[in-house]
Amino acid sequence: MMAAERDSDTELRELYRELILDHARHPRNFGTLDSATHTARGINPLCGDKLTLYLAVDADGTIGATAFEGSGCAISVASASLMTELVRGIPAAAARGYFETVTRRLTGAAADAGGEDPALARIRALDGVREFPSRVKCATLAWHALDSALGNASGPVTTE
Amino acid sequence: MSQARPTTVTDAPAAGWRRDFPALDQQIEGQPLVYLDSAASAQQPQAVIDTVARYQAHDHANVHRGVHTLSHRATEAYEGARDRIRDFVNAASRREIVLTSGTTGAINLVAQSYARPRLGTGDKVLITHLEHHSNIVPWQLVCEQTGAELAVVPMLESGELDLEAFERLLDESVRLLAVGHVSNALGTINPVREMIDRAHALDVPVLVDGAQGVPHMAVDVQSLDCDFYAFSGHKMFGPTGVGVLYGREALLDAMPPYQGGGDMILEVRFDGTVYNELPYKFEAGTPNISGVVGLGAAAAYLQAIGMERIAAHEKALLGYMTERLAGIEGLRLVGTASNKASVQSFLLGDVHPHDLGTILDHQGIAVRTGHHCAMPVMQFYGIPGTTRASLALYNNFDDIDRLVAGLDKARLLFA
Numbered sequence: 123m124m125a126a127e128r129d130s131d132t133e134l135r136e137l138y139r140e141l142i143l144d145h146a147r148h149p150r151n152f153g154t155l156d157s158a159t160h161t162a163r164g165i166n167p168l169c170g171d172k173l174t175l176y177l178a179v180d181a182d183g184t185i186g187a188t189a190f191e192g193s194g195c196a197i198s199v200a201s202a203s204l205m206t207e208l209v210r211g212i213p214a215a216a217a218r219g220y221f222e223t224v225t226r227r228l229t230g231a232a233a234d235a236g237g238e239d240p241a242l243a244r245i246r247a248l249d250g251v252r253e254f255p256s257r258v259k260c261a262t263l264a265w266h267a268l269d270s271a272l273g274n275a276s277g278p279v280t281t282e
Numbered sequence: 283m284s285q286a287r288p289t290t291v292t293d294a295p296a297a298g299w300r301r302d303f304p305a306l307d308q309q310i311e312g313q314p315l316v317y318l319d320s321a322a323s324a325q326q327p328q329a330v331i332d333t334v335a336r337y338q339a340h341d342h343a344n345v346h347r348g349v350h351t352l353s354h355r356a357t358e359a360y361e362g363a364r365d366r367i368r369d370f371v372n373a374a375s376r377r378e379i380v381l382t383s384g385t386t387g388a389i390n391l392v393a394q395s396y397a398r399p400r401l402g403t404g405d406k407v408l409i410t411h412l413e414h415h416s417n418i419v420p421w422q423l424v425c426e427q428t429g430a431e432l433a434v435v436p437m438l439e440s441g442e443l444d445l446e447a448f449e450r451l452l453d454e455s456v457r458l459l460a461v462g463h464v465s466n467a468l469g470t471i472n473p474v475r476e477m478i479d480r481a482h483a484l485d486v487p488v489l490v491d492g493a494q495g496v497p498h499m500a501v502d503v504q505s506l507d508c509d510f511y512a513f514s515g516h517k518m519f520g521p522t523g524v525g526v527l528y529g530r531e532a533l534l535d536a537m538p539p540y541q542g543g544g545d546m547i548l549e550v551r552f553d554g555t556v557y558n559e560l561p562y563k564f565e566a567g568t569p570n571i572s573g574v575v576g577l578g579a580a581a582a583y584l585q586a587i588g589m590e591r592i593a594a595h596e597k598a599l600l601g602y603m604t605e606r607l608a609g610i611e612g613l614r615l616v617g618t619a620s621n622k623a624s625v626q627s628f629l630l631g632d633v634h635p636h637d638l639g640t641i642l643d644h645q646g647i648a649v650r651t652g653h654h655c656a657m658p659v660m661q662f663y664g665i666p667g668t669t670r671a672s673l674a675l676y677n678n679f680d681d682i683d684r685l686v687a688g689l690d691k692a693r694l695l696f697a
Contacts, residue, residue, distance in 0.1 A: 135695070194636075
């Protein structure tokens with residue numbers, strides 16, 4: 123039982139790493155964006171996480187500015203915060219590629235996806251969710267919103 | 283720091299009750315399960331599990347149909363459960379016990395079959411701010427269908443209803459009052475007896491959503507004098523997918539059927555169908571027979587213990603839990619009514635309830651997190667949700683100590 127308890131604590135600390143807690147408490151790029159060219163809402167009906175993502179895509183297809191607002195658990199807020207940092211200043215097409223890579227990684231469909239990409243180093247702090255199946259949707263919510271915003275899908279996305 | 287536990291005598295028999303529930307005897311994440319989510323769905327005692335298994339293994343056939351032995355046995359088991367349930371809520375007649383798919387099914391039945399033909403522009407359905415979605419949305423639907431208006435009794439910061447506002451809102455335009463017996467999100471026990479009296483003084487019939495009432499206290503529909511009382515099997519230690527609508531016979535008699543189909547008819551002809559008598563008029567199609575049989579066993583189980591003993595045990599537990607939780611730094615109790623069932627919602631600092639739920643689950647502690655299907659209550663407090671610990675007859679003081687220790691760990695993790 124002691125060993126199990128220790129493993130359990132380790133898993134929890136893997137999930138709630140310092141980087142995650144920092145971004146949850148002090149989300150980066152939090153707010154709205156007047157210059158947004160693309161927006162999307164994301165809703166996780168299970169736990170009530172809600173966010174709106176704002177992207178300002180330049181004429182050359184580069185994501186010039188990012189912002190998000192909403193409320194949610196530490197995992198969903200931290201994931202959104204990290205995502206808005208990652209995709210700022212890169213081509214929209216590359217950002218959609220990250221959506222594929224990260225969701226495959228976090229859902230465990232391809233646990234090593236993007237493993238060599240230095241740009242994803244901080245995103246790998248979210249890997250702990252793989253031990254918590256009920257939390258994977260919290261971590262992927264912002265990424266689905268990203269894909270939806272860039273794909274110009276209408277209506278809010280949900281993780282259901 | 284640990285508060286003294288009440289020197290109650292109720293914990294000893296409760297230890298025996300706990301052993302009746304096999305699901306509680308397991309390890310989660312290497313630790314004994316602490317189940318504090320009974321308000322979402324309660325565990326089932328062995329007596330219910332065995333009764334359902336025995337029925338499935340030996341007695342199953344369709345009810346009210348065959349002349350063969352098994353059909354006879356199934357009908358006896360099904361109708362025997364109805365008699366038990368009638369006794370459990372002390373209805374005057376078995377004709378007043380309609381078996382449904384659950385509380386939601388029962389409330390929708392009343393909304394569509396009782397309220398809809400009676401409502402029109404200028405009429406009101408009165409509900410309260412504390413209601414579960416299942417006692418809100420069916421009334422919104424029927425108001426949309428009829429042009430009637432939905433009026434809402436406001437709540438107070440304590441989680442109690444604003445009874446002065448209730449008096450003001452209750453007028454001649456109200457055609458029905460629908461109120462929860464116990465708030466699922468906050469545990470508030472509403473003064474339904476008094477509210478029913480006030481409503482009846484204006485000839486307003488009353489539906490009580492009793493889903494969270496029947497697991498915690500003795501319910502006597504005649505003494506309450508309610509017109510409808512709806513409840514679910516799985517909140518009272520029975521199976522899911524089954525519930526009950528108690529309805530006053532004169533009202534049920536005057537209502538058209540809710541759904542058409544087999545079993546709810548006496549004679550079907552293309553020039554006119556004769557409906558079956560009560561309660562079968564409202565039980566179209568093959569019912570959830572094993573679920574009903576299990577629900578009957580759950581009612582028998584509760585009666586054998588006695589709801590007064592259960593209520594006394596839970597009162598002691600709730601007092602202890604409230605005191606321990608209130609002693610945790612940064613913890614805010616949500617719902618502090620003076621008269622409560624054993625349910626407590628709370629917030630811990632700025633830790634999101636969903637994170638808290640995961641941290642507790644990782645210590646073998648099951649709680650509910652989120653809006654508890656009562657979003658208006660969360661909107662009242664301006665919060666996205668809470669963490670809710672709900673106690674049942676099988677919980678004990680150790681469970682509460684484990685919860686408090688689990689919350690301490692969460693505080694450290696998020697410190």
